[in-house]
Amino acid sequence: MTTAEFFHMGGYAFYVWTSYGLTLIVLLANVLSPLRQRRKILADLARRERRERKLK
Amino acid sequence: MILSGSGSGGGAIRAVTTASAPIGASFTFLALVTGSLWGKPMWGTWWVWDARLTSELILLFLYIGFIALQGAIEDRRTAARAGAVLLLVGVINIPIIHYSVEWWNTLHQGPTVTKFDAPSIDVRMLIPLLLMAVAFKLFYAVVVLMRARCEILQRERNTQWVRQLAGES
Numbered sequence: 001m002t003t004a005e006f007f008h009m010g011g012y013a014f015y016v017w018t019s020y021g022l023t024l025i026v027l028l029a030n031v032l033s034p035l036r037q038r039r040k041i042l043a044d045l046a047r048r049e050r051r052e053r054k055l056k
Numbered sequence: 057m058i059l060s061g062s063g064s065g066g067g068a069i070r071a072v073t074t075a076s077a078p079i080g081a082s083f084t085f086l087a088l089v090t091g092s093l094w095g096k097p098m099w100g101t102w103w104v105w106d107a108r109l110t111s112e113l114i115l116l117f118l119y120i121g122f123i124a125l126q127g128a129i130e131d132r133r134t135a136a137r138a139g140a141v142l143l144l145v146g147v148i149n150i151p152i153i154h155y156s157v158e159w160w161n162t163l164h165q166g167p168t169v170t171k172f173d174a175p176s177i178d179v180r181m182l183i184p185l186l187l188m189a190v191a192f193k194l195f196y197a198v199v200v201l202m203r204a205r206c207e208i209l210q211r212e213r214n215t216q217w218v219r220q221l222a223g224e225s
Contacts, residue, residue, distance in 0.1 A: 015097055019090040026082045027195065033078075034202035041209050045222035 067211065068204075070136045073143070074126060075203030079196055081119035088112055099163060107160035111153040118146040132211070 009016045091109070092102045103109065122142050129135035157166050168177040175182055212218045 012097055015093045019093050022089055023086055026086055030079060030082055030195075030199050031202070034199065034206055037206045038202075038209065041206060041213070042222045045213055045218065049219060049222060 067208075070132075071204040071207035071211075072200060073136070073139065074207055075200045076196075077119055077122050077126070078203070079199050081116060081123065083192065083196075084112065084116040084119060088116060104163050106162040106164050107156035108153065108162075108164040111149060111156050115146075115149055115153060118142070118149060122146070 007013060007017075088109075091112075095104075096102050122139055125142055126135045126139050129138055154170075157164050169175045169182065169185070177185070209218055209221075
C-alpha cells in the first residue's frame with residue numbers, strides 16, 4: 001500500500017479524515033480549557049491579593 | 057442526596073459531577089458527528105430520525121441543559137441540587153439509548169458487541185474498538201481530574217493554601 005493509497009482510504013478519505021480532525025480538535029479543547037481556566041483562577045486570585053495588600 | 061453534595065465528601069462528588077458534564081457533551085457531540093460522517097457513505101444519509109440517533113441527540117441536549125442550569129444559578133449549592141434532579145431525569149435516557157436498537161426496528165443496526173452471543177463484529181474491528189473505548193475512558197479520567205481541580209480551587213479560594221498557590225504563580 002502506498003502512502004497516497006493510505007490517505008485515500010479507499011475513497012472514503014473525506015469522511016475518515018474529517019472524523020479524525022474533529023475528534024482531535026474536541027480532545028485538544030478538552031485538555032486546553034481546564035489548563036487555561038486554572039491559570040485564570042490563579043491570576044485573578046493573585047490580583048485580588050495585591051489589591052488587598054494595597055488597601056491595608 | 058449524594059449528588060447534590062450536602063453531606064460530607066459531597067463536595068468532591070459535586071466537583072466531579074460538574075466537571076464531567078462538558079466532557080460528556082463533547083463525547084456525545086463526537087458520537088453524533090462522526091456517526092453522521094459514517095452514515096453518509098454507508099446508509100446514504102447524514103441523519104434520520106431513528107430511535108438510536110434521536111435518543112443520542114436528546115442525551116446531548118440533556119448535557120447542554122445541565123451545563124446551562126449550573127451556569128444560571130448563582131449559589132453553588134442550589135445549582136448542584138437542581139443539577140442533581142436533572143441528572144436523575146437524564147439517567148432514564150441511558151437504557152432507552154441502549155435498547156433503542158432492539159425496541160424500534162429502524163435504520164440503525166442491532167447490537168454487535170454488547171450481547172449474549174459472541175460479538176458479531178469482525179475481530180479486526182473489535183480490537184481497535186475496545187482499545188479506543190479504554191483510551192477514551194482514560195482520557196475522561198485525566199480531564200475530569202483537571203476540571204475538578206479548577207472547581208476545588210474556585211471553592212477554596214479563601215483558604216490559605218490557595219492564596220499561597222496564587223502568590224507563587
